Amino acid sequence: MFRFCFKSCLSFSMLVCCCVVSLESLQAEILRLKATAVVNTSVVRLGDIADVLHAEPEQITRMQGMILQPAPPQGRTQVITISQIRGRLQALGVDLSQLELTGRSQVQVSSKEVNQEPQQQAVTTQQDQQQAEQKVQQALTDWIRSSYPNSKQFSLSVRLPRDHVQQVLDNRADLFRFAGLDQLVETEQAVGMKLIDAQGQSHEIRIICQLKRIPEILAAKYTLNKGTVVRADDLVWIRPEKDQTGITDPRLVIGRELTRTVYQSHVMRSQDLVEVPLIRDGAIVTVYARRGGISVRREMRAQGTGGMGDPITLIALEGRDRLMATVTGYNQAEVNYRPDNEVQRTAGIQFISGSSEASDGIPQSGNIQTAGGYAIRRGGIRK
Numbered sequence: 001m002f003r004f005c006f007k008s009c010l011s012f013s014m015l016v017c018c019c020v021v022s023l024e025s026l027q028a029e030i031l032r033l034k035a036t037a038v039v040n041t042s043v044v045r046l047g048d049i050a051d052v053l054h055a056e057p058e059q060i061t062r063m064q065g066m067i068l069q070p071a072p073p074q075g076r077t078q079v080i081t082i083s084q085i086r087g088r089l090q091a092l093g094v095d096l097s098q099l100e101l102t103g104r105s106q107v108q109v110s111s112k113e114v115n116q117e118p119q120q121q122a123v124t125t126q127q128d129q130q131q132a133e134q135k136v137q138q139a140l141t142d143w144i145r146s147s148y149p150n151s152k153q154f155s156l157s158v159r160l161p162r163d164h165v166q167q168v169l170d171n172r173a174d175l176f177r178f179a180g181l182d183q184l185v186e187t188e189q190a191v192g193m194k195l196i197d198a199q200g201q202s203h204e205i206r207i208i209c210q211l212k213r214i215p216e217i218l219a220a221k222y223t224l225n226k227g228t229v230v231r232a233d234d235l236v237w238i239r240p241e242k243d244q245t246g247i248t249d250p251r252l253v254i255g256r257e258l259t260r261t262v263y264q265s266h267v268m269r270s271q272d273l274v275e276v277p278l279i280r281d282g283a284i285v286t287v288y289a290r291r292g293g294i295s296v297r298r299e300m301r302a303q304g305t306g307g308m309g310d311p312i313t314l315i316a317l318e319g320r321d322r323l324m325a326t327v328t329g330y331n332q333a334e335v336n337y338r339p340d341n342e343v344q345r346t347a348g349i350q351f352i353s354g355s356s357e358a359s360d361g362i363p364q365s366g367n368i369q370t371a372g373g374y375a376i377r378r379g380g381i382r383k
Contacts, residue, residue: 004031029063031046031053031063031099032102033050033102034104035313036107036108037049038109038112039109039110039111041071042068042070043071044109046065046066046250049082049107049109050103050107056123065195066089069084069088071111074112077108078108079108082101082106085101085244105372124165128133131169132166133159135173135277136193140207141156141178153213155214158207160207161189161206164205167203169198171196172196178194179192181209183211188208191206191207192204193205194240215248216237216248217237217238217240217245218236218267219237219267220232220236220265225258226258227258230254235250235253235254243265246268252270256273257277260272264283278306278308279312279327280302280305282303284300284302285299285300285314285332286331287299287314287335300321301314301315301316301317303315307327308327311325311327312326312327314318
């Protein structure tokens with residue numbers, strides 16, 4: 001009885017293990033080796049000698065592009081064994097436990113005839129290269145816009161291997177299919193492209209492309225008159241037209257004053273914006289003078305306009321006193337006493353340009369706003 005139970009349990013455990021192993025094999029990627037392969041490039045890739053099955057399209061493209069070894073010389077044949085393939089895949093970081101190799105135990109690899117390559121080079125001109133790259137670029141642009149409807153404006157450049165130029169020109173662009181594009185990468189990247197020839201056969205080539213996003217620029221939400229201090233909700237983002245430039249940083253616009261009228265939807269330009277003056281011509285200014293622990297202040301009238309740190313001329317409200325001071329805040333400035341041997345004896349206090357420090361408790365920057373905390377969207381402030 002005990003022997004029967006033990007044998008039954010052992011058989012059941014072995015059956016479960018076999019099922020698990022079988023299930024893992026069904027889920028593993030399969031690499032089916034070919035008997036022969038003919039290459040037309042200087043290297044042998046995995047896709048030349050094997051078919052990749054049971055994998056995601058991106059994984060298939062990546063594995064097919066793996067370089068195994070240099071191609072054999074013209075007119076010669078090389079034999080690549082399954083052991084060499086395993087060693088090369090392991091060196092490339094492939095997890096062999098998740099890969100099942102089937103088919104032949106070795107592959108005979110040869111190169112195309114010598115007379116094929118010169119003929120292709122002879123008919124491939126620089127104009128053909130440009131036409132083929134423009135054809136692929138337009139097809140890839142249309143594919144990105146259809147596959148990613150929310151994609152923002154971008155620019156795209158494409159480089160095509162010279163030995164595929166004629167192949168691209170001879171096939172329809174609407175049958176091009178792409179895989180492996182990373183939208184977040186703005187450096188050059190390799191992308192797989194499939195095309196179907198006139199005989200209905202599918203071919204896959206690899207192209208190099210670079211995707212760059214074109215930033216939106218700031219424009220007036222509605223007409224803004226000259227002298228307006230721009231706020232965040234006065235602005236909207238717009239997509240630039242071809243070769244159009246503009247301001248992309250709201251901090252360079254918000255809190256600045258317009259020197260001309262900007263009409264609705266017109267682009268904001270840096271030459272039309274200035275820092276908001278802290279003192280305007282004719283304003284009543286509180287001017288401070290310090291010496292040691294003594295501080296004196298006086299109300300005077302500004303003669304001119306100035307921002308933080310600018311020199312400005314001030315005149316007395318009564319009398320003819322005039323002095324130069326430094327702008328230190330909204331409608332405030334500061335000067336120092338002259339040395340005793342340079343003081344002119346008059347009924348008023350004499351001031352000269354001096355420190356830009358402000359007294360305690362006096363506002364420093366008026367009501368100038370910065371871009372901190374603001375985000376602009378189409379139509380106003382983004383939450």
